[in-house]
Amino acid sequence: MILSDADILARLEAGELAIEPLDDPELQIQPASVDLRLGREFLEFQRTNIPCIHPNSEQEVDEYVTETIVEDGDDFILHPGDFVLGTTYERVEIPADLIAHVEGRSSLGRLAVVVHATAGLCDPGYRGQITLELSNLGTAPVALTPGMRISQLTFTELKTEAERPYGSDRGSKYQDQDGPQASRIQSDDEFGGDQLERE
Ligand SMILES: Nc1ccn([C@H]2C[C@H](O)[C@@H](COP(=O)(O)OP(=O)(O)OP(=O)(O)O)O2)c(=O)n1
Numbered sequence: 001m002i003l004s005d006a007d008i009l010a011r012l013e014a015g016e017l018a019i020e021p022l023d024d025p026e027l028q029i030q031p032a033s034v035d036l037r038l039g040r041e042f043l044e045f046q047r048t049n050i051p052c053i054h055p056n057s058e059q060e061v062d063e064y065v066t067e068t069i070v071e072d073g074d075d076f077i078l079h080p081g082d083f084v085l086g087t088t089y090e091r092v093e094i095p096a097d098l099i100a101h102v103e104g105r106s107s108l109g110r111l112a113v114v115v116h117a118t119a120g121l122c123d124p125g126y127r128g129q130i131t132l133e134l135s136n137l138g139t140a141p142v143a144l145t146p147g148m149r150i151s152q153l154t155f156t157e158l159k160t161e162a163e164r165p166y167g168s169d170r171g172s173k174y175q176d177q178d179g180p181q182a183s184r185i186q187s188d189d190e191f192g193g194d195q196l197e198r199e
Pocket of ligand 1: 102116119121122124129130131132133166172173174
């Protein structure tokens, strides 16, 4: 079941879901979702001389990424074809019996701005800001202003609570993330890795 505005409000009031700061609930809580605002930090990807990025190389991933912080009154210009990581301004805490989906807003979609290129699921138990995978599929640069409502979260109730919510597992590498977080896929190896068995 997807939560309605009344369900979301009841959860927030009961302290069973946190979205903070929710400065303007009347504006941000939509009929079945909550609009989240854009933070001021961005991670941009550099053109690189190395032949390719190996996802399991922390050094290659880190060298590829630079941070930009947008000052008050400034915008972040997202150029056609760009892919950058942004962050929600709000921090969320998802309880063990909900999952949240990060969705774009139609008004930005109509300007060809896509808010999550691939991954859009916040696990039961997840706490932290949400990293946004921002891209511009259009032909004109688009100015993104920190504080603008950029994405929306919908919530789906699970039939039963997750037995091992996000954060209880050693692999929960994005728990409590603050600001945009580059891929930490390299730490999958520390946690046992994703290896195919040799025949
Ligand atoms: N656009 C998104 C999607 C997810 N998340 C956060 C909330 C999720 O609960 C957490 C982990 O997401 P995934 O399970 O999709 O990521 P991984 O499988 O790569 O990470 P892990 O191994 O930690 O589960 O990241 C985020 O900040 N921004």
